[in-house]
Amino acid sequence: MHSDARESFRENGFLFPVQFLNEEEKIFYENKYNEYAKIYGSSVKGDETCRIRGNKIFRLHIAAKWAADLVRHPLLIQTVSQILDTPNLLIWSSDLAVKPANSTQCFGWHQDEAYAHLGPEDKLLTAWIAFSDSNSNNGCVSFIRGSHKLGQLAHKSQARTPEQNLVLGQVVADQHLIEDLAEDVINCEIKGKHPCTPGELFTPPNQISLTRTGLG
Numbered sequence: 001m002h003s004d005a006r007e008s009f010r011e012n013g014f015l016f017p018v019q020f021l022n023e024e025e026k027i028f029y030e031n032k033y034n035e036y037a038k039i040y041g042s043s044v045k046g047d048e049t050c051r052i053r054g055n056k057i058f059r060l061h062i063a064a065k066w067a068a069d070l071v072r073h074p075l076l077i078q079t080v081s082q083i084l085d086t087p088n089l090l091i092w093s094s095d096l097a098v099k100p101a102n103s104t105q106c107f108g109w110h111q112d113e114a115y116a117h118l119g120p121e122d123k124l125l126t127a128w129i130a131f132s133d134s135n136s137n138n139g140c141v142s143f144i145r146g147s148h149k150l151g152q153l154a155h156k157s158q159a160r161t162p163e164q165n166l167v168l169g170q171v172v173a174d175q176h177l178i179e180d181l182a183e184d185v186i187n188c189e190i191k192g193k194h195p196c197t198p199g200e201l202f203t204p205p206n207q208i209s210l211t212r213t214g215l216g
């Protein structure tokens with residue numbers, strides 16, 4: 001990765017796509033995820049997809065060796081080290097982010113840093129690793145370019161509804177601010193299971209009949 005990629009991350013608050021898996025590895029990890037979902041997932045009526053729920057979606061790298069290997073992949077570590085400008089990294093969590101086919105579930109606008117009460121902000125990032133294609137139709141992650149420069153924004157709790165995928169339900173409190181920044185919204189479209197590294201994000205519903213799956 002070039003230092004201009006680091007600059008671009010600092011300027012925009014995200015960087016994508018960053019490809020660190022070769023074709024063989026992509027298939028390997030996709031299969032591993034599918035096996036895991038088959039063992040620990042459950043399906044709901046009308047949707048055959050096995051979905052993992054509750055505590056089993058969090059800190060996957062502690063529960064499953066394949067996930068531990070994935071989040072420590074040397075090329076991913078290299079990229080994150082370069083962006084954060086340090087060889088000392090702590091993997092805080094690794095959480096599944098699945099949107100079933102034809103679902104209404106969203107993740108409202110939020111900052112992971114505010115969500116997890118972690119900091120300082122220039123020393124942390126989320127690497128969102130796609131296990132499926134991710135695009136505007138199946139509810140890819142969106143960012144507001146440059147919004148990380150606003151610092152940590154106040155968040156408010158939102159009532160839990162079937163449409164709301166955030167575990168604590170917290171979203172950016174100032175919705176007018178989000179509306180004012182609408183022109184800077186970037187959809188993180190990822191073809192062929194590439195990973196990316198986001199700042200502040202929102203993700204709309206999956207409107208098509210293919211599940212959208214990632215690990216953040």
Ligand SMILES: O=C(O)CCC(=O)C(=O)O
Nearest residue numbers: 097107112141203214216
């Ligand atoms: O996968 C998504 O759509 C959102 C994930 C997310 O909110 C996160 O990684 O913090």
